[in-house]
Every structure is written in structure tokens, then in C-alpha cells.
Amino acid sequence: MQPRPLRTTVIGSHPFPAWLEHACQHLESFGRDDIAEMQDDAVLAAVNDQLAAGLDVITDGEQTRFDFNLSFYGFIEGIELEGAQPRRWGPPAHDQRGKHPITGELRAPRGLGAVEEYERLKRVARSAIGTRQAAVTLKASVPGPYTLSGRLVPNAQYPDRYAITEALLPVVRAEIEALVAAGCAEVSVDEPSMSCYAHREYPRRFVDIFNRTVEPAVGKCRLSTHLCFGNFKGRAVGLRKYAPMFPAFLDFAADEIHVEMASREFAEIAIIGEIAKRRDVAVGIVDVKSYYIETPADIAGRVELCLQHAPAERLAFAPDCGLSQTARWAAKQKLVNMAAGVRSVRERRGLA
DSSP states (O other), X not given: OOSSTTEEOOOSBOOOOHHHHHHHTTGGGSOHHHHHHHHHHHHHXXXXXXXXXXXXXXXXXXXXXXXXXXXXXXXXXXXXXXXXOSOXXXXXXXXXXXXXXXXXXXXXXXXXXXXXXXXXXXXXXXXXXXXXXXXXXXXXEEEOHHHXXXXXXXXXXXXXXXXXXXXXXXXXXXXXXXXXXXXXXXXEXXXXXXXXXXXXSOHHHHHHHHHHHHGGGBTTBEEEXXXXXXXXXGOOOSOOOSGGGTTGGGGSSOSEEEEEOGGGTTXXXXXXXXXXXXXXXXXXXXXXXXXXXXXXXXXHHHHHHHHTTSOGGGEEEEESSOSTTSOHHHHHHHHHHHHHHHHHHHHHTTOO
């Protein structure tokens, strides 16, 4: 059951402040200590945006990652980073991201950096929260091994995507274990590639991969996963249907499963009822692909719709995906209105 009925949360990423975008293009102008200060300041900005909205669960906004997934490649040995985009012109989309050749054994002896991110979040959030919101939960996120394998080119040693996934699985598992050891109470293992490609792959194989990845953390923290259809440059990449994933994905060893609903006009909304029979369900009720700013009344209506399918103690609410592809002014207001709309339903139903 949710720690709080109708809990408000986020997926992970938050828009970079404009100054951080600029600074990232000129990192050679900064020293090591300058960059450390910049990272702290960026995380503080993301934390304050989320606290100002009144969320129950916050993250570091992934402010020290240039990409929710690809940033981890910098920690993995045996990869040659692709330097040029395969397509530079025309509408921005997924095919502008290159693939990376594998040059040796895939290892991450230094970990994937998520523990360092979490320690920074704890330190920054401690001072930011103060006495304002003592009940706020801090969440860390890592991509699952199947999603992490997606932009690596198979070779003789790793002949297909599943072989690459198996090589990365113990790396991700070790990172999750390290997060739990660092005191992280909530870890999201994000596998959007599984939801994008479940229609053409064997879903039960995905369940096995996911469960082996999280096995050491089961029962030791709150585990969640995010299933969406892609949001690079605000565009989807997968077949936008949950039907191919279920009922198989109900066997994920996760406390909470997040599904994208707002951008799909709440198609397949009944699936949240099926999830809620066995797991908590976080519903995406804010469309991160649209610059329409949902009003609190919009949000309240969507919450009431969800309550027709699942009980309050099983429900959480979030944007459809991470907010990194949404302008910060819009992301901030969407979060404020999301929290306000959910709060109004809580109060009306006596759940506050």
C-alpha cells in the first residue's frame, strides 16, 4: 500500500536551469570545484521547485546527468563513445542519437554514480527542507539493464541485445544494492525500453530480467518502475499500448508500477485496476509532451477518474515521464497544479 493515499511523486528528471544548459557547453571554463558547486546549485534548484509544488516524493532532478540513460555509459568500461550524430538535420527525434561500439568486457568498477547522486541529494535536501516538509521522501532512479543496453552495438562477445543486457544486469544490481546500503528508501528501476518493445518481444523474459536485477533489494526498500513509450525531444518511440505487457508485468517484483496515461487521453485506464490488485500504481496525469498547463480542476477530475478503477491507498500520481524535455517554466507550473489538484481530492474525501 502507498505510504500515503493519493501520493504525489515524479519520475526522476527535471529541466535544467538555463545557466546550467549554458555551463554544460563550456565546461572547459570551469575547475573541478566550480563544477561541484554547480552540481549542488542545480540540485538545489530542482529540489526547491519540487518542494514549492508540495510533492510527497522528490528526486535530484537528474541534474548531474546529461541523459537519464546514456550518462551511465561514462561509468562503464568496454564502450567506445559515439562522437557524431547519425542524423543532424530535420525534426529532432530518437534516430539522432548514435550507437556505441563495445570494445571489451562491460564492467563498472566505480559503480554507476547513482550513489554519489543520492548522497548529494540527501545533503542538499536536508538544508532545503528544514522544518517545511519533514515527511518528504527522497527517491533515486537507475535505468534497468535492458534499457541501458539499447544504444550499444552487439559484437562477437555480446552477439545480441539480450547478451548485452545480461552483462549489464549485475552492474545495475550492484548499484541498487549500494543505494540501499546508503540508506535510500525508494529506488525506481526504469525500463521504458521494455514497455516500448513488449509488443514484439516475449514479456515473460522481461519479467525474469527485471526480477533478477532487483532481487537483492526486494523488501529492503520501496521499489518502483516506470513504463512509458519514450520522450526524447518530447516524442514517443514505442507502440503506445499497455495490453502487450499485461498480465505478465504484474509479476514484476516492484512495489509500484508507473504508467503513462495523460498523453494518451487515459486510454486503457482500466489497466490500473488490474495493477492495483497486486501492486501500487502511479498514474501519469500530467502530459509532459504538451504545453497545455493542466489546471488543478483538470487534475482533480483525472484523480476522480482513477479512483473509479483503483482505491486511494493504492494510487500515486506523477507526470507521464521525466520532465527534462519540458521547459522549466511549464514543468514548475504543471507540478504545482498537479499537487494542488490531488490535494483538493484528498481534502474532499477526508484523506488529507
